[in-house]
Amino acid sequence: MKKTSCVLIFAALAVMLAACNGGPSAGGTVAEGPANPPPSNHDASSVEAAVPPQPITPVTGSMEAPKEPAATPQPKETAASTPSSATGSVYSSGPKNPIAAVVNDGKPKEPPKSTATGDRKALSWYYMKKPKGQVPNFPPETKNFSSDMKALWVGTGKKVYLTIDTGGPMGDTDTLVKALRDNHAKANFFIAGYNVKKDPDFVRTLVADGHLVANHTMTHTDMNLQTDDQIRKEIQDYEKLYKDVTGKDIEPYFRFPYGRYNTHILKLVSDMGYTSVFWSTAMVDWEPRKNGAEDPYNDIMNNLHDGNIILMHQGSPENIVALDRIIKAVRKAGYEFALMSDIEPPK
Numbered sequence: 001m002k003k004t005s006c007v008l009i010f011a012a013l014a015v016m017l018a019a020c021n022g023g024p025s026a027g028g029t030v031a032e033g034p035a036n037p038p039p040s041n042h043d044a045s046s047v048e049a050a051v052p053p054q055p056i057t058p059v060t061g062s063m064e065a066p067k068e069p070a071a072t073p074q075p076k077e078t079a080a081s082t083p084s085s086a087t088g089s090v091y092s093s094g095p096k097n098p099i100a101a102v103v104n105d106g107k108p109k110e111p112p113k114s115t116a117t118g119d120r121k122a123l124s125w126y127y128m129k130k131p132k133g134q135v136p137n138f139p140p141e142t143k144n145f146s147s148d149m150k151a152l153w154v155g156t157g158k159k160v161y162l163t164i165d166t167g168g169p170m171g172d173t174d175t176l177v178k179a180l181r182d183n184h185a186k187a188n189f190f191i192a193g194y195n196v197k198k199d200p201d202f203v204r205t206l207v208a209d210g211h212l213v214a215n216h217t218m219t220h221t222d223m224n225l226q227t228d229d230q231i232r233k234e235i236q237d238y239e240k241l242y243k244d245v246t247g248k249d250i251e252p253y254f255r256f257p258y259g260r261y262n263t264h265i266l267k268l269v270s271d272m273g274y275t276s277v278f279w280s281t282a283m284v285d286w287e288p289r290k291n292g293a294e295d296p297y298n299d300i301m302n303n304l305h306d307g308n309i310i311l312m313h314q315g316s317p318e319n320i321v322a323l324d325r326i327i328k329a330v331r332k333a334g335y336e337f338a339l340m341s342d343i344e345p346p347k
Helices: 002-022 140-144 173-182 193-198 200-208 228-246 263-271 294-301 317-332
Strands: 046-050 100-104 159-166 188-191 212-215 275-277 308-313
Touching: 173 200, 173 317, 188 193, 193 200, 193 228, 200 212, 200 228, 212 228, 228 263, 263 275, 294 317
Parallel strands: 159 188, 159 308, 188 212
Antiparallel strands: 046 100
């Protein structure tokens, strides 16, 4: 009996040791990213803000995002040109940006199929890259924007408009603020409402330092999936939140979540007094960059052009590390950083 007990005890200890040695490391980190990373074998001549299908329930009732957003598989994120609405790195904790930056053969892909037609047909922002120093080409629908659809996607002259989207993780806010302060550079921030609530002191710091903080909706939902009343509530609730946090009225600039819009909503937002901001440079920064901070630096410097509206995600660590170097290099190239309120769009 004693021998049997000893054997059983030693067997149990062996199983426990094997489990300890074979289990996952407690100190490791998990890199979260899009469920289907963008293809890597395409020409870099075009960058499209394509929005993969995503089951999003239209927002009803309160415009607040869940305090602890559930971690769900996320599609890719988008890069594009004019004013945009991408939101932060998706490989740390926090809401994820379902838009994916897709680089293709120079021809913009069709946006995901939608049952909506006419002025409610779902659109995704994109741009077609040209050689360094040249302004990209933009979606053909921009030629049909009427005077009551106020939008910006590129400026003019030797000015660069750094727009930083924060619909996902907040990232290293201290390093971000320091890089801007040290270089006396101004930036434009589009911060989702739930992140304003999460870190109101950060927003107050940005405003005190002279940066522009603009409306990016409360819940960062694809607005093609919302009713007009829901859209108005998203925007108006953000206005109130911003006033409560800063004591100031919000600047009249707006960025569509995920760069997803339609011309009906574009007009609706314009009727509310806002100019929608898209972009002319963007990056694949929703996942870890292969070459670290070199990648965002090269992405921006290789597409630098007059009136450049740059989309950068605050949640990407590589972006924040590269920011100081980027600012210095952009200035060395003869450009200055400016606010959207200073922009002079092409005639």
